[in-house]
Amino acid sequence: MSGDGRKLLAAVRAELAPRDDENELVPLIADGTAPRSVFAVLASEELRIVPSDWRSLHTLAARSDEPAARSYFGGLAAGEEQALATLGPLAQEAGLTPDAVRDHEPLAGCQAYPSYFAWLALNAAPAEVAVAITANFAAWGGYCAQIVRGMRTHYGFSPAAMAFFEFFAEPLPDDAAVAAIQAGLNAGTLDERRARRYARLFQAYELMFWNTLADPVSTASAPS
Template sequence: MTTMKARDLIEAAAKDVYVVPNPFLDLLEDGRVPRDRLAWLAGEQQWILKSDQRSFALLAARFPESLAGEMFLSLSGGEIEAQRLLIAYGDAVGADEAYLQRYEPRPMAQTYPAFVTWSAVNGTLSGITLAMIANLGIWGAYCARTADALVSRYDLSEDAVAFFRYFSEAPPGFQKQATAAVQAGLDAGEDPAMALRMARAMQAYEMAFWHSLAEDL
């Protein structure tokens, strides 16, 4: 049986998973998101970052092969750096350390990291990696829009939006590493249909995060 090529699977995922209308960002770009929601964004992100840091470390332990293991460890380290950058954004929107410590996350905003954790335990290598390839492009586009709107509409400094600039592009070398990891999973006999299913699910949970922030606005 001929093994499916990673690039073909990535192309198939791109047809299923793409940037869609984002009501929160539409409001943000119009300057209609109240300041308390900007603080929510910091609060939700601190929970997501800490969860993803652990999930990526778990993935590195599950898939320690050089390329995959290195990729997941790098992503885990990236979450640590992002937590540092989030501090400046939080301070700029009234979400200081005390606010973040008492912040209660909204369940629907946390479905994305919950799925990443599920994937770290139960998912396939090709599935979680394909999902991240597809999602990072979407998340990156949303982060770029967020940073631009916060600067132009809310007068935040570039230092304050460095968190969103950080995520606006994929980490250096990620695409090459991720493509190799997808291929390794497929070569091991993993089901490409499962990989596509995981990619579609991750986008749905990504959008649940943004819809939660826009609720009742």
């Protein structure tokens, strides 16, 4: 038997869920106790992460033998391109000039996630990556929704500055991901143990991203 892609995705999400609340930054933004300077660092890091993830997704699409996987990763890449266009207003309202963005020294704890994603894009079976990234989407979207509420309530950002987080706060249907995962199961190219490992590490690196930004030392030199 090849297995059921939708059930596998649901099972991996359930396995990750207990750690979703280990995000130390998002609750601070939600209740308005995070310094406004954190948005400058966040924007600077995302301006490096999004283009990297865009390339990783295109790499995965190019490496995919199954049409469903090519379509899935290609669609996600298009979304990253849309999201990148929304980061300018966030950076500007967070107090960043183009020179400040250029001169920002990336934080290792923030850049671990896209670095691992790039490794997966080159080394992992695409269907296994589809399990890993999709399993984390629900938590990422939930974080973004909380950030939007916090930005609106406590920080006075404009709708344009919140657009990046609003874009990702909208949940994606699972159908395209499930089709890619199922194609991998049917072709025998998806190892469930590896997919779970990749998902666990993805979650760990994402939490590292947020918790690095929650460290006061990380935001001490950002514009206020």
